[in-house]
Amino acid sequence: MVHTFGSLGRLFALDTESGAFLEIDKVAKALLDGDDMSPFSSCEIADAQAEIAALKADGVLFATAQKATLPPFTPVIKAMCLNVSHNCNLACEYCFADGGTYCGERQTMSFDTAKAAIDMLVEASGTRRNLEVDFFGGEPMLDFDVVKKTVLYARSLEKPHNKNFRFTVTTNAYKLSDEDIDFFNEQMYNVVISIDGRKHVHDRVRKTVGGKESFDVVMKNALRFKQKRKGQYYVRGTFTRYNLDFASDVLFLNDMGFDQLSIEPVVLDPASPMAIRDDDIPTVLAEYDKLAAEYIERRKTDKWFNFFHFMIDIDNAPCAVKRLKGCGAGGEYVAVAPDGTVYPCHQFDGIAATALGNVFDKKLDENIRKRFYGCSVPTKTECSACWAKYYCSGGCMANSYKFCGGDINTPYKPACELMKKRVECALAIKAIENCSE
Amino acid sequence: MAHIKVIKKSTIDNGCDTACGECQTSCQSACKTSCTVGNQSCERKSVKVLNPQKEQDK
Numbered sequence: 114m115v116h117t118f119g120s121l122g123r124l125f126a127l128d129t130e131s132g133a134f135l136e137i138d139k140v141a142k143a144l145l146d147g148d149d150m151s152p153f154s155s156c157e158i159a160d161a162q163a164e165i166a167a168l169k170a171d172g173v174l175f176a177t178a179q180k181a182t183l184p185p186f187t188p189v190i191k192a193m194c195l196n197v198s199h200n201c202n203l204a205c206e207y208c209f210a211d212g213g214t215y216c217g218e219r220q221t222m223s224f225d226t227a228k229a230a231i232d233m234l235v236e237a238s239g240t241r242r243n244l245e246v247d248f249f250g251g252e253p254m255l256d257f258d259v260v261k262k263t264v265l266y267a268r269s270l271e272k273p274h275n276k277n278f279r280f281t282v283t284t285n286a287y288k289l290s291d292e293d294i295d296f297f298n299e300q301m302y303n304v305v306i307s308i309d310g311r312k313h314v315h316d317r318v319r320k321t322v323g324g325k326e327s328f329d330v331v332m333k334n335a336l337r338f339k340q341k342r343k344g345q346y347y348v349r350g351t352f353t354r355y356n357l358d359f360a361s362d363v364l365f366l367n368d369m370g371f372d373q374l375s376i377e378p379v380v381l382d383p384a385s386p387m388a389i390r391d392d393d394i395p396t397v398l399a400e401y402d403k404l405a406a407e408y409i410e411r412r413k414t415d416k417w418f419n420f421f422h423f424m425i426d427i428d429n430a431p432c433a434v435k436r437l438k439g440c441g442a443g444g445e446y447v448a449v450a451p452d453g454t455v456y457p458c459h460q461f462d463g464i465a466a467t468a469l470g471n472v473f474d475k476k477l478d479e480n481i482r483k484r485f486y487g488c489s490v491p492t493k494t495e496c497s498a499c500w501a502k503y504y505c506s507g508g509c510m511a512n513s514y515k516f517c518g519g520d521i522n523t524p525y526k527p528a529c530e531l532m533k534k535r536v537e538c539a540l541a542i543k544a545i546e547n548c549s550e
Numbered sequence: 551m552a553h554i555k556v557i558k559k560s561t562i563d564n565g566c567d568t569a570c571g572e573c574q575t576s577c578q579s580a581c582k583t584s585c586t587v588g589n590q591s592c593e594r595k596s597v598k599v600l601n602p603q604k605e606q607d608k
Contacts, residue, residue, distance in 0.1 A: 126554075130562070131559070131560045131561075131562060132558070132560055132561030132562035133556070133558060133559050133560055133561070134556075134557045134558045134561065135554050135555060135556050135557055136554070136555040136557060137553065137554050137555075138552075138553045138554075140553050141553040141554050157553075160552055160553060161552075161553040161554070164551045164552070164553050164554045165554070168554065168556070171559075172560075173556065173559050173560070176560075179562065179564060180564060181564040181568075181569075184569060189571070191571065191575070192575035241571060241572065242572065243572050243593070245574065245575055279574075426590070426591040426592075427557075427558045427561045428558070428561075428595075429591045429592045429595035430561045430562065430563070430590075430591065430592065431573060431590045431591070431592055432562070432563045432564065432565075432568035432569055432592060433562050433563065433564035433568065433569075434564075434568060434569035435568075435569070435573060435590070435592075436562060440575060440577045441575055442577075445571065445575065446575045446577075458577070503562060509577075543557075544557050547557065
């Protein structure tokens with residue numbers, strides 16, 4: 114399957130199965146798309162046909178289907194989300210976790226529970242050396258003493274068990290001291306801070322539990338964090354129907370001095386006034402184009418930045434097996450609630466039908482795990498004909514579960530068009546920047 | 551070639567030395583910005599560039 118597209122004023126082709134990426138002209142595009150060739154001369158057509166035939170013979174274009182298959186299920190776990198806090202100091206209107214409580218009572222995780230979770234992870238990790246632990250919530254800074262103790266406990270297991278922990282924390286930055294930032298620098302591989310962009314955009318949907326605007330406090334803390342940060346971080350936000358001009362929010366955050374950015378589309382019940390509707394999609398796609406054009410310009414200046422969804426590594430890309438599977442929720446990746454219940458991922462926290470077990474008894478439901486593990490590109494019939502299937506790997510299972518009648522094998526369509534657009538932009542940016550290097 | 555320029559011949563490695571499982575977990579949940587497969591690099595081959603200008607300054 115060959116996908117052709119235009120982006121940033123250039124034309125490109127991507128072979129789905131080989132991953133080959135080419136820049137093409139109008140003649141080649143028309144031939145690849147099976148379009149009317151009458152605008153072109155017979156000489157042009159013959160030349161382009163010969164080039165396509167040579168690339169086909171070389172396995173670059175119209176490559177045969179990937180032969181990689183998913184390895185059989187093993188109970189190995191290598192990544193864990195610790196939902197240390199079912200509590201939050203903000204009450205964001207679009208929060209998937211019902212204001213951080215995950216539709217339950219406000220509670221935080223005890224160190225005993227976190228310790229049992231780390232023990233379970235180390236035990237279940239087999240020969241995997243690199244283990245990821247993400248402190249999430251709710252707001253994890255509301256249980257930061259437990260976070261710190263858990264990190265130090267896990268570090269004590271690294272040498273005896275030959276493991277390398279990579280810790281991440283996702284915070285709203287409403288409560289962030291210099292000591293917290295120092296701890297991040299010492300221990301956190303990545304820090305993710307949530308800000309939605311411009312003040313009026315952020316404050317409209319990210320108020321405190323008491324109803325106060327949060328932007329001023331959050332931005333002040335985030336800037337202090339950025340000044341002191343050593344290592345990887347992201348400032349991330351969510352865009353909703355209220356700010357379909359989200360490129361302005363990305364650029365605002367860049368103007369504020371941040372150079373690792375992400376703004377992501379909200380996922381909500383279509384009845385919500387914040388939900389992105391089908392008829393908003395063209396506006397959103399155009400906004401990605403606008404952002405991509407400005408992105409290229411800024412990356413030539415002292416305002417260089419990474420936009421997460423425009424990042425793509427075509428030189429050292431993930432292998433075919435990785436691309437079949439996506440996130441690994443329920444298989445290699447699990448989430449733990451404050452009471453120790455284990456779920457396929459943080460998005461399933463509180464959905465009893467998907468509970469896998471508990472960190473204290475360490476016996477996880479293998480039937481549910483196998484169902485999640487098996488959910489992959491080949492099992493998603495709607496994905497099989499999609500050119501982007503090896504870039505999204507079938508999409509988010511939680512979105513499918515929540516919005517496709519509990520079926521993790523049905524892709525959540527609203528995300529598909531946006532994902533494809535971002536891949537196109539990312540590839541075009543890569544091509545243009547590679548040519549100018 | 552006059553009409554086609556190959557930027558990358560193949561980007562999907564399916565050789566026998568793959569599927570080690572050491573790579574970062576990917577996630578498409580909007581609340582996390584963890585990692586979508588398309589954004590990822592192979593753990594064995596990748597060199598992360600956080601900011602090339604700052605790298606040059608070192």
